[in-house]
Amino acid sequence: MTDPTDTKNCMRRISIAPMMDWTDRHCRFFHRQLTRDALLYTEMVTANAVIHGDRQRLLGFSADEHPVALQLGGSDPQALAQAAKIGADFGYDEINLNCGCPSDRVQGGNFGACLMATPALVGDCIAAMKAAVDIPVTVKCRIGIDDQDPEQALDALADSVVAAGTDAIIVHARKAWLQGLSPKENREIPPLDYGRVFRLKARFPHLPISVNGGIATLGQARALLEPRDGVTLDGVMIGRAAYQNPAILAGVDEDSDAVAPEILDAAFEAMIPYAETHLAEGVRLSSITRHLLGLYQGVPGARAFRRHLSENAVKPGAGLDVLRDAMALVVARRGTAAIAA
Secondary structure, eight states, rough: OTTOOHHHHHHHTTTOOOOOSSSSSSHHHHHHHHOSSSEEEEEEHHHHHHHEEESSHHOOOOGGGSSEEEEESSSOOHHHHHHHHHHHHHHSSSEEEEOOOOOOOOOOTTTTGGGGHHHHHHHHHHHHHHHHOOOOOEEEEEEEETTOOOOHHHHHHHHHHHHHHHHHHHHHHHETTTOOOOHHHTTSSSSSOOHHHHHHHOOOOOOOOEESSOOOSHHHHHHHSSBBBBBOSSEEEOOOOHOOOGGGGGGTTTTOOOOOHHHHHHHHHHHHHHHHHHHTTTOOOHHHHTTTTTTTTTTTTHHHHHHHHHHHHHHHHHHHHHHHHHHHHTTOOOOOOOOOO
16 A cells, blocks of 8 residues: 555556545545545635635545645636645645536636647646645646547647646546537547547656546556556546445555455444534535445445435434444345455
């Protein structure tokens, strides 16, 4: 297992993607109970929200989440630099610029995937952020947007951010279609082109480059970390699969596809004192338990576990007994076989 405080070593091999409405602080704390090695990412937060909003609500996190990266959205270099500095002062281990989200919201603000069309501006943003902080500054992007040629578009963006000093590039190996496809469709319909990411790595052999998109298992992740034509990627970013089937994460540290049930139990049990603390602060139990529903996927009792949490955590005054009773439903039906991740 790597040292979780050694960001340079931890941050690239396996990471968990930033996902809007999903990877909040409660989700990240839960994921950290399953893996010490994977780098975790926040949801995207806009630079202006960081500067003008409730910073503790937007940026607050548990020290147990390290290593954890803050993903920023925006296109104004100075605002991004200011937000990056605030994030670094909060204790984040990395600042990441979103150049891949295709939602209407980011299109309206001319950031996210829109930035694929303005590589020089992205370079200016990275340069400003690098000048403002001492921690790594990275970019997450697509291979192109709309009618762009992915060979030219990704190279242009990479050339600009490499010249600006980026510490890594994470590539979602699909185009984003800003017109005609929803954000959900943009995660599924444009074809994956992992080969394009390997070709980028061949151009920049000394720059950490990770691949994202369509990775559902640790087996797929390991396959993408194998050399292709003498080129080896530095990391794999897993998204929705890690959220919907968190047991995947329990195999990251030991590089194993078999997860002992006790590991999942320990992760769940760690959420009980965590929930107790946050319930005392006025957090609703369902805000925490919504991230736990997939933990026992494929295990006898998983359906009853999910139903119990879904139906009871939302009730006024829901407390720790809801968690304990949900786990008891799984334990009562458990077999002795390891769980395939």
